[in-house]
Amino acid sequence: MAERPGVYLRLAAAGLRAHARRPAYLAVRTAAAAVLVVVEVAGVALLLDRFGSVGGWRPAEVLLLFGLAFAAQGLALVAGNSLEADKVSELVRRGTFDQVLTRPASPLGWVVASYVDVRFLGRAAAGAGAVVWAADRAGVDWTPGRAGLAALAVACAAAVVFGILMAAAGATFVTVQGSEAVNVLVYGGLYLSSYPMQIYGSALRFLFLWVVPVGLAIYVPALGVLGRQGPPGLPGWLVWLTAPVAAAFLAAGGLAWRTGVRHYVGTGS
């Protein structure tokens, strides 16, 4: 986005004003996004209560992971929901993306800014609420450092999810059809990362720590928030890698988007 950021802020503001013209609808949808999280977290809480612990983690500790994941996903979707595969293939099929390309702006900036969706703040807020609630039940003693780690987890996981969405959108320019594989990563990967990493085999663990680092982004900082030791092979200092790895993944997602757009410009719809 080499342009003045003001243009994209204006675009986003225009999108928000359009939403705000139907405030009741917006409020209901935002609330629904939040309620969905509450229901899911409650469901998991009920389930976990019957088992007592998962991989040595108490239910409240697991729910903290869930909360972090939902908060991150909500934030990523506020900006990136327009990058979901079916929405991108809609942009392509309707010719809207052709029009985006006639604008003096970055196509990514344009699409992201134009379709900012504040409804997902409902999901993010409910996720954050779940974090606070679970932390209370788990007896977390909030210090600035621990709050910082929780924020780090949310920010990094959001970056990774946004990276996945960009890569998926890039792939959609090639396949045109929306790809279900992406949803597996955005929703499935995040869901799996909501359980303590040690319950997974080494292959899955490697995947979510280093390939699609949602696990690294959520689980490793969460260890610090909960004051727990990681299992063997997951030393505490890994937390320093969270931000760089998430940034690298974000950059890779951006590259995939660019590649997709280049393919689109080469072949048309």
Add this chain to the structure above:
Amino acid sequence: MSALIEVAGLRKVFRTHRGPVEAVAGIDFRVEAGEFVGYAGPNGAGKSTTVKMMSGILLPSGGRVEVCGLVPYRERKRLARRMGVVFGQRTQLWWDLPLQESFELVGHLYRVPAADRRARLRRLEEVLALGPLLAVPVRSLSLGQRMRAELAAAVLPAPQVLFLDEPTIGLDVEAKASVRDFLRELNRAEGTTVILTTHDLDDITRLCSRLIIIDHGRLIYDGTVERLRGVYGTTRVLVVDLAEDEPVELPGAVPVRAEGRRRWFEFARDEVSAAELIARLLAGYEVADLTLEEPDIEDIVRRIYRGESPP
């Protein structure tokens, strides 16, 4: 001076599951600044593919294209600042917001200085009668109103070149006329180069100084509308209302249609003159009325599409 648009040997090949398809098969033309060019051709001729390559949406497979001295796909954003686009079927405006906000966004996006923007908008609002519509959400505008708004938004940044795709499609007579008046005046007063892609040959004959026709990805005509009539329009039609319904033999003319007592005779203008033909007709039959029809541009173009060569 170099041309505003230069297209040389331009090609585009699409890979499909049935093998490669050459949508644009090597076309050449130059458009000078200030020209108003109609770009026509049957569906699938390669019109929109060419326009996409000129506007930087699509990468050519071969050949050269330059617009405003820029290579469109490589300098897409720079070209976008100097180019206006109206694709008739789709909106460039912000659907859910009052029209006024679309103009403000366009102004910021294209970095039109605030003072210029206000002055220009005032003029556009006046010419296109947009004043009462500014507070109306775009979604509530009629098609004719919306098209006027699209044009205003497209030319607000004072583009050097304007690409129009079917800007009058679906409009009623009055709306069509106001769109055409606006375009003619824009081209005259500001010297904006206009490339008009359309199936509506009325648009072309009323607006364009030059017509380019392509078919099967190749350029098949490039010249004035007048010359097209001269080259292809060598036949005229004599329409006769007979006093009585009777068979008519008219040497030098071919009967092409009959309806009640009305008959249509086609004849070549360099073989027989209309006066001679009418004299022959009046000598043998009682005629209530007659009219002479000049070749219809629509007809001519249809014949070109069918692959008929000039007689």
